[in-house]
Amino acid sequence: MKIVNIVGARPNFMKIAPLMRAYKQYNDSINPVLVHTGQHYDETMSKTFFEQLDIPRPDINLGVGSGSHAEQTAKIMMSFEKLIKDEKPDIVLVVGDVNSTMACTITAAKFGIKTVHVEAGLRSFDMTMPEEINRKVTDSICDYLFTTEESANKNLRNEGVKEERIFFVGNVMIDTLAYYLDKIKDMPLPFRGLTQNNSTDIDGIVEKNYATLTMHRPSNVDDRSVLEGIFFTLEKIQKDIPIVFPMHPRTRKNIDHFGLSGKVSGMRNLIITEPIGYFEFLRLNKTAKFILTDSGGLQEETTYLRIPCLTLRENTERPVTIDVGTNVLVGSDPDTILDEYGKIMNGNFKKGRTPFLWDGHAAERIVEQLAELA
Ligand code: UD1
DSSP states (O other), X not given: OEEEEEEOSHHHHHHHHHHHHHHGGGTTTOEEEEEEOOSSOSGGGTHHHHHHTTOOOOSEEOOOOOOOHHHHHHHHHHHHHHHHHHHOOSEEEEESSSHHHHHHHHHHHHTTOEEEEETOOOOOOOTTSHHHHHHHHHHHHOXXXXXXXXXXHHHHHHTTOOGGGEEEOXXXXXXXXXXXXXXXXXXXXXXXXXXXXXXXXXXXXXXXXXXXXXOOOHHHHSSHHHHHHXXXXXHHHHHHSOEEEEOOHHHHHHHHHTTOHHHHHTOTTEEEEOOOOHHHHHHHHHTOSEEEEOOSHHHHHHHHHTOOEEEOSSOOSOTHHHHTSSEEEOTTOHHHHHHHHHHXXXXXXXXXXXXXXXXXXHHHHHHXXXXXXX
C-alpha cells in the first residue's frame, strides 16, 4: 500500500516525524512516500527540522513557495495533481491545518484516492482564521479522521461525520516532544549567538527566570494597532523578566512595514532571534517561567510540559489545553494579559494535567490502523 504523506509548513514537520518512524514496523505492507509542498522553504523554517527530527529527505519537493492564499493553494493543487498521476498512491495522508493540508486533500479526493487527516476535528469556530477554513474543508472530504482530543470527536459528530470515520488516537506532535525531551536534557540554554538586538546581557538568563514569546498569526501581526498594543504590554512585562522572541518571517516583515523596528529593538529585555530549531526551542520552553504565544501547537506543548501559557488569541481550537492543561486565552487586551501574568508571577496560576492519550504513542496507533487497510 503506497501512502503519500504531505508536509508543507513548519508545524507539519514535528507531526510527520513520528509517523515516518512508525511506518518502519510495516516495511512489508506499507510503502511511505514523503512529499514537501515547499510552502515553507527557508533553512530555519524547514531544513533544520528535517535534520534534527531525523525525517527522511522528501522523495519529492513541489517547491511552491509563498503567495496569496489562492495562489499558494492553486500552485500546490496543480503540482500535486501531476504527482498523483505519476505516483498513483493508495492513500494520501495530511497533517494539521495549513494551506498544504487542504490543497492536497482536495486534489486527492477528486481522484477518488482515500484520504487521511491527522489532527482532525479541531475547531476555533472563527472563520476569519485561514486555518479554520482549511480544517473544515479537509475534514469534510477526508475518509479517515484521526483526532487528538475529545472536543474534536464531538465537533465531527456535530458535523454529521459517521463514527466509523473517527479514530481518537492522541497527539502526534506530543509524540515528538516526548521522544526528544530526554535527548535534550543536558543541552545548555541556547542563547549565545542568537540575539540580534544587542542590548540584553544574554548570560543573565537563567532557568525559570525568562519567558518565551512566539507571534505570527495574521490577526495579531497584520494589523498595525493590534501589533502596537501587544508591544505596549510586552514593554511592561520585559521590565520585570526577559522575554526571548524567535521571530517568524511574517512578523519581522510587518514590524518593518509598520515602522515599529525602533520601538521593538529599544526594549532592553526583549531578546529577538531568528526562528530557532526544534531542539533549541524545546530546551528554551522546558525551563521558561511562562510562554506567550498565538501558536496552535505551543498551547499543547506547554500543557504537556506544565508551563503556564498565555495565548494571545480570543479563541482556541484546542480547548483541552484550557480545561485540562495550563493554557489561558488572553487575547490582545493589555489588562487581561497583565492580570494573568500577575497570577503567574505570584504563584497563583493553575498547574494542569496531561490530556488523555497524550502518551507518546499516537503515531503507532495511527499506522497500526492504516496497516489494517492494506
Ligand atoms: C503558515 C500557516 C499557519 C502556521 C504557520 C507556521 C497557512 C494558512 N498558515 O503561516 O497555520 O501556523 O505557517 O509557521 O498555511 N516566509 C518566509 N520564509 C519561509 C516561509 C514563509 O520568509 O520559509 C514568509 C513569506 O513572506 C510568506 C510569509 O512568511 O509570505 C507567510 O508564510 P505563509 O506560509 O504564507 O504563512 P505563515 O504565516 O507562515
